[in-house]
Amino acid sequence: MTEAALPSIRxxxxxxxxxxxxxxxxxxxxxxxxxxxLTAAIAVLVLLGGVIVSLxxxxxxxxxxxxxxxxxxxxxxxxxxxxxxxAPIYGTLVTSLIAMLIGVPVSIGIAIFLTELCPYWLxxxxxxxIELLAGIPSIIYGIWGLFVFAPFLQATLQPWLIEAFADxxxxxxxxxxxxxxxxxxxxxxxxxxxxxxxxxxxxxxVFLTVPPVLKEAAYGMGCTxxxxxxxxxxxxxxxxxxxxxxxxxxxxxxxxxAVTFVIGNAHRxxxxxxxxxxxxxxxxxxxxxxxVGDIYTSSLIALGxxxxxxxxxxxxxxxxxxxxxxxxQGK
Amino acid sequence: MKPFNLAIAAGFAAVMSISAASxxxxxxxxxxxxxxxxxxxxDAYKTQTGVGLNYQSIGSGGGIKQIQAKTVTxxxxxxxxxxxxxxxxxxxxxxxxxxxxxxxxxIDGVKPGxxxxxxxxxxxxxxxxxxxxxxxxxxxxxxxxxxPSAAIAVVHRSDxxxxxxxxxxxxxxxxxxxxxxxxxxAAVEWPVGVGAKGNEGVAANVQQTKNSIxxxxxxxxxxxKMTYTDLVNKDGKRVAPTAEAFSAAxxxxxxxxxxxxxxxxxxxxxxxxxxxxxxxxxxxYKKPDDAAATAEALKFFDWAYKNGGQMAAELAYIxxxxxxxxxxxxxxxxxxxxxxxKPLFAGS
Numbered sequence: 202m203t204e205a206a207l208p209s210i211r212x213x214x215x216x217x218x219x220x221x222x223x224x225x226x227x228x229x230x231x232x233x234x235x236x237x238x239l240t241a242a243i244a245v246l247v248l249l250g251g252v253i254v255s256l257x258x259x260x261x262x263x264x265x266x267x268x269x270x271x272x273x274x275x276x277x278x279x280x281x282x283x284x285x286x287x288a289p290i291y292g293t294l295v296t297s298l299i300a301m302l303i304g305v306p307v308s309i310g311i312a313i314f315l316t317e318l319c320p321y322w323l324x325x326x327x328x329x330x331i332e333l334l335a336g337i338p339s340i341i342y343g344i345w346g347l348f349v350f351a352p353f354l355q356a357t358l359q360p361w362l363i364e365a366f367a368d369x370x371x372x373x374x375x376x377x378x379x380x381x382x383x384x385x386x387x388x389x390x391x392x393x394x395x396x397x398x399x400x401x402x403x404x405x406x407v408f409l410t411v412p413p414v415l416k417e418a419a420y421g422m423g424c425t426x427x428x429x430x431x432x433x434x435x436x437x438x439x440x441x442x443x444x445x446x447x448x449x450x451x452x453x454x455x456x457x458x459a460v461t462f463v464i465g466n467a468h469r470x471x472x473x474x475x476x477x478x479x480x481x482x483x484x485x486x487x488x489x490x491x492x493v494g495d496i497y498t499s500s501l502i503a504l505g506x507x508x509x510x511x512x513x514x515x516x517x518x519x520x521x522x523x524x525x526x527x528x529x530q531g532k
Numbered sequence: 533m534k535p536f537n538l539a540i541a542a543g544f545a546a547v548m549s550i551s552a553a554s555x556x557x558x559x560x561x562x563x564x565x566x567x568x569x570x571x572x573x574x575d576a577y578k579t580q581t582g583v584g585l586n587y588q589s590i591g592s593g594g595g596i597k598q599i600q601a602k603t604v605t606x607x608x609x610x611x612x613x614x615x616x617x618x619x620x621x622x623x624x625x626x627x628x629x630x631x632x633x634x635x636x637x638x639i640d641g642v643k644p645g646x647x648x649x650x651x652x653x654x655x656x657x658x659x660x661x662x663x664x665x666x667x668x669x670x671x672x673x674x675x676x677x678x679x680p681s682a683a684i685a686v687v688h689r690s691d692x693x694x695x696x697x698x699x700x701x702x703x704x705x706x707x708x709x710x711x712x713x714x715x716x717x718a719a720v721e722w723p724v725g726v727g728a729k730g731n732e733g734v735a736a737n738v739q740q741t742k743n744s745i746x747x748x749x750x751x752x753x754x755x756x757k758m759t760y761t762d763l764v765n766k767d768g769k770r771v772a773p774t775a776e777a778f779s780a781a782x783x784x785x786x787x788x789x790x791x792x793x794x795x796x797x798x799x800x801x802x803x804x805x806x807x808x809x810x811x812x813x814x815x816x817y818k819k820p821d822d823a824a825a826t827a828e829a830l831k832f833f834d835w836a837y838k839n840g841g842q843m844a845a846e847l848a849y850i851x852x853x854x855x856x857x858x859x860x861x862x863x864x865x866x867x868x869x870x871x872x873x874k875p876l877f878a879g880s
Contacts, residue, residue, distance in 0.1 A: 277721055278720070278721035279692075279717050279718070279719045279720060279721070280714065280715035280716065280717045280720050280721065281715070347728075347733065347736055347737075348736060351740065352740045355740070379683060379685070381685065381726055381741065382740060382741065383726060383737070384726075461690070461729050462729060462733065465690075465726035465727060465728075466690030466726070466728070466729070467722065467725070467727055468721065477725075477726040477727065479727075483690075486691075487690045487692070487719075487727070487729065488691065488692050488719050490590055490591030490593055490594045490691065490692060491592055491593035491594070491691065491692025491693060491694075491718040491719060492593055492692060492719075493593050493596070493718070
């Protein structure tokens with residue numbers, strides 16, 4: 202709409218009726234658009250509701266049979282139909298924790314390097330490499346983990362860990378042999394590699410949103426790079442960084458195929474993180490196909506429900522953390 | 533706009549014709565163990581007759597669920613259904629091919645077939661009762677072989693599988709302890725060891741881990757040139773895993789007298805019998821809703837019985853004995869009927 206066009210419309214005689222018609226058409230279009238997007242939004246809620254309901258209904262027989270014990274016992278015996286979920290819950294949490302412990306600092310480090318320190322010509326190749334990592338299907342990570350990474354760990358890192366911490370209390374239990382190659386630690390390491398591109402991509406993008414003037418001011422005052430990151434960039438981008446970390450954590454909690462290949466799939470809680478374990482999603486993927494009998498199938502669905510609840514709690518905690526941070530800031 | 537519409541119409545027509553073609557295909561779902569041979573048969577059958585087979589290898593449990601839900605024409609399972617279940621759903625069950633399960637090891641200096649184990653020892657190893665390779669029980673069976681005093685790393689299947697079902701069935705048959713404490717199922721509570729997904733996972737884990745033992749299907753052991761062990765069979769004779777030893781297990785079994793041919797070939801009697809042999813089974817409805825589809829499926833399996841033996845052998849499967857095939861086909865002719873009560877399989 203240009204200024205010159207306006208008076209010409211006003212001058213012609215058909216304008217008012219024509220305008221009304223046009224406005225009506227716009228209103229109808231807007232309503233339609235609103236309706237369409239609303240439907241899409243409601244569809245998500247309906248889908249989510251459907252998933253919750255079917256998980257809840259499906260897990261009723263198992264929860265009825267085992268009650269609260271389902272959450273606290275380690276037994277997983279398809280022959281006698283006695284099931285408890287604590288081993289997969291433990292495995293899920295521990296592998297995700299390892300993944301986060303390694304993945305988060307490395308990802309944020311990469312993002313800082315890419316946005317603050319990296320020479321321009323190198324930014325693009327590293328950025329593309331990270332995006333490619335994100336595009337690799339998890340089955341490839343699983344096969345690579347089983348055939349390449351696990352034997353490598355078995356020959357190098359694991360014997361070293363066992364030996365180095367043999368005399369250190371607590372740690373010698375955590376890193377007790379034998380080195381199988383596969384196990385909880387290997388699964389955690391693979392997960393760390395898998396969450397890396399997600400966290401990096403998000404944090405890099407939010408780091409780029411920091412106004413250069415803020416950073417320049419800080420540098421101008423003689424801040425070191427570390428101080429600028431610590432006092433300017435991170436506080437400014439907190440919400441986005443936490444969001445990226447949560448995205449990574451969500452992937453780590455739910456990752457199935459890659460973990461199944463390298464975790465060893467044993468329904469046991471071991472004190473050593475070199476020992477085989479299992480996760481919720483790995484158990485479901487392994488056993489659902491061949492599960493016969495109501496209780497068995499229902500127990501697997503109940504595992505799914507538990508994973509859902511865990512994910513929900515994680516999201517809730519991250520929201521809470523953000524709210525706390527914002528309140529501290531006095532926003 | 534016009535050429536675009538035309539393209540859509542053409543694409544739609546193409547999709548329609550594809551789905552029309554696949555409507556005539558035989559649909560089945562189930563066990564993963566026989567998938568390679570079913571796929572090979574299906575390929576050859578399609579070139580001969582134009583009728584394709586759409587087989588989803590989703591696992592035996594899935595196959596049973598699918599046939600019960602009537603989404604497929606036939607289900608496939610490694611663990612036979614009981615006579616009770618077959619009657620309840622009105623299903624007919626018959627075996628198609630057999631295979632063997634072999635223990636595989638990775639010990640420095642031990643060659644394929646050099647080591648021999650008996651059932652009890654195998655069960656004790658998988659139960660964690662024998663923990664080192666130089667244990668007395670193993671030494672007694674292998675006085676000549678030099679065995680390391682290293683811990684045994686046990687590798688088992690992590691996914692529910694017919695292979696595990698047959699393996700644990702055999703261990704239950706030879707070891708009271710195993711029967712009482714672990715039992716027989718597609719997935720059990722393994723007392724020791726690491727779980728690996730699929731035959732390929734077990735094979736990879738055993739090959740990577742020194743002093744390990746696992747169990748895989750015969751075909752996998754051969755393809756990966758793995759170190760299999762011999763076994764002592766029910767008659768107390770040492771046998772090597774060969775096609776003849778698997779066939780011997782089938783020859784001695786009472787197929788006709790077992791409801792649904794649900795013979796489990798583990799631990800059969802006979803001097804030359806390999807004790808871990810297993811058949812895989814097909815399930816069809818005796819009074820199918822879609823009679824024409826079931827008739828096509830029976831035609832396919834009839835063709836496979838008659839022409840598929842060579843292909844089966846190439847993939848290290850064992851064809852069913854002729855007497856069993858005759859018996860099965862007689863039962864098709866008498867028990868599988870259409871809505872009009874007429875048999876769907878006319879014989880060949």
